[in-house]
Amino acid sequence: MKSIAQARAKFAWECASKYNSLETDSEEDKKRKKKAKDEYSAIVDKVPTYIKTNGLLNTLAFLYSKKGSGKNGEVLKNIREWLTHSEYGLLSLNPNTDEQLMTHLTTSATAKDLIQCTTEVLALFNWLRRFAKSE
Known part of the structure; x- marks a missing residue:
């Protein structure tokens, strides 16, 4: 049986590993x-x-507003998937879009839900930062 820390680490590794493989054919692909x-x-x-x-909601709103530029949308997707789709997901609903997540957190979530989600996202990002920086 996996602990939540192991599941967090595995999820973070999966998220970051798509950027860690630079084994491609051309120099242009490597640079990209x-x-x-x-x-x-x-x-x-x-x-x-x-x-x-700023708090979790403000941060998610920022990422949502910038999701068309750069990797902000990817980071927001990582947060949404961890909070909803993982075996340890805190949110009972299963939002498939960022809009559904934002709607749920701003209208239906209790203060306790927001505190738990904040704590969990911070714990996830401890792992994500480690793996995203690895070569």
Whole structure:
């Protein structure tokens, strides 16, 4: 039986590993993947500070507003999937879109739900930061 820490680490590894494989055929592909990895890593590095400074909802709203640019949408997707689709998901609903997650958290979630989600996202990002920075 896996602990929640092991599940968190496995999920973070899966999220970050798509950017860690730079084994491609051309130099152009390597540069493109390196740029994507650096961008993803930079966002992942900043999210915990955003959460601690502004709160989870404000951070999610920021990522949502910027999801069309860069890897913000990917990071938001990682958070949504961990909170809803994982075996340890905290939210009983199963939102398939970022809009559904935002609607649920802003209208239906209790203060206790938000505190638990905040704690869980911060714990997830401890792992994500480690794996996103790895070479």
